[in-house]
Amino acid sequence: MKGNEAIAEAALRAGCECFFGYPITPQTELLQYMAKKLLKSGGVFIQAESEVGAINMAYGAASCGKRVMTSSSGPGISLKQEGISYLAGAELPCVIVNIMRGGPGLGNINAAQSDYLQATKGGGHGDYKVIVLAPSSVQEAVDLTIKAFDLADKYRNPVMILGDGMLGQMMEVVEFDENYERPEVQKPWAVTGERNRPKRVTNSLYIVPEELEKHNFKLREKYKKIEENEVMVEEYMTDDAEAVFVSFGMCARIVKSAVNKLRQSGEKVGLIRPITLYPFPTKCIEKYANSNNIKFFIDVEMNLGQMLEDVKLSVAGKKDVHFYGRTGGMIPTIAEIVGYYFSLKK
Structure with missing residues (x-):
């Protein structure tokens, strides 16, 4: 399979229920594949009006407890940064795929690794971290995409698959784990519209400084657990x-x-x-x-x-x-x- 399509197929097998994206080379095949397949499996696919729209749609779906993914390349990921910060601040699980291209600016559509700092240091505002997975083969992209959904749910945190134009466009033999079972994850925080319970709010707004500091300290403890338990090398x-x-x-x-x-x-x-x-x-x-x-x-x-x-x-x-x-x-x-x-x- 082509790398972009393999990532999309892996997401479907991991139980991705919603995909929101916008075309940009060299990742557009991922969006096209999801457009063909996701609706047939009962999911939601929307080609958003922009990358900003796509990441905020992802925020909404994640708030409802759905497994959600979005994808783009360098300039599009730049536009998503505010939304990624919101997702991290609200502790919402989401998988984000970046098939990197040359930069800065519009750059070109060739393979590059020019978004490392953007991904690992937090391209948006505030004290937050995104788990970043870097596959080096199409098979590993498949395996890490499935793992990304599990990690996102486990830690209630955005997870980024950081590939490049070579990975997205090349074709390699892949195998899918037919025995994969989506872990049972309780989401008592999800906004589900039920009436007979206390209201739920997903939010990253803390007007009182003491409350925001307390929230940031809580996030820091989560990141420490990620650093202790999830290193792969x-x-x-x-x-x-x-x-x-x-x-x-x-x-x-x-x-x-x-x-x-x-x-x-x-x-x-x-x-x-x-x-x-x-x-x-x-x-x-x-x-x-x-x-x-x-x-x-x-x-x-x-x-x-x-x-x-x-x-x-x-x-x-x-x-x-x-x-x-x-x-x-x-x-x-x-x-x-x-x-x-x-x-x-x-």
């Missing part, structure tokens, strides 16, 4: 490594091929691939930073170093951290990465 050929690459998403697949090529040349290198960008695998990188075997780290991204700060904070000055990146929709090659590694060894 791949460690590849790191046991005897003397240098470690750090990369995420589709770019990490290219880096993995570079690691294999370097290994064939006798170089002891490995790869750390964050699967959760938030929560970031700080302890994993810290473990290797404390190792006497490791001489340096190389962060490789399809941007100008947006993850670099998180890598450096995890390394905490114990080892040198280098960066190699391509931007504007350009994709690093295996030869470039190998060449950069050898340039560091001179």
Whole structure:
């Protein structure tokens, strides 16, 4: 399946009941697939008048306790940021897909990783976090989409699937778990319109400063639990490594091929691939930073170093951290990465 369509099919199998979106390349096939399939399964599909409309429709459906998803690409996700902040503030579960393109501004429609900071640092206003999952294959996109719905319900929090144009447009063989069962999640907060009970309100407005501070402290405790329990990371050929690459998403697949090529040349290198960008695998990188075997780290991204700060904070000055990146929709090659590694060894 094409990546965009595989994500949509995974969402349907995860019990997605409502989808709201707006066309933008390179994710429009996801919206098209949902338009074809969701109504047939009894769900709600609306092509909104804008990305702003789509995210606020998602807020409304999430308030009713429905499993809801929206998707877009860079500029569209920028328009959704206010609504994402509202979702996080009101503690509403929602899955948001960002198939990244080149930027800033309108940029272009080529694959890039230019939205890392927007996704992981909270592109909207206020003290909030969005769980961010970064698949590196179409199969992993399927698996993480299903997991995203479960995590959103578990923590009452928005979850973002952060892919790129390569992932969205490429075709790979996928398998779906036919035994998946949607977890039973009670939603006593959902606005369901019943009369014979106290009223329910989903809200992110706290006029009294003391009340808003208390709410923010409550959110912080939730984020601590997420950081303790939900980190996902791949460690590849790191046991005897003397240098470690750090990369995420589709770019990490290219880096993995570079690691294999370097290994064939006798170089002891490995790869750390964050699967959760938030929560970031700080302890994993810290473990290797404390190792006497490791001489340096190389962060490789399809941007100008947006993850670099998180890598450096995890390394905490114990080892040198280098960066190699391509931007504007350009994709690093295996030869470039190998060449950069050898340039560091001179």
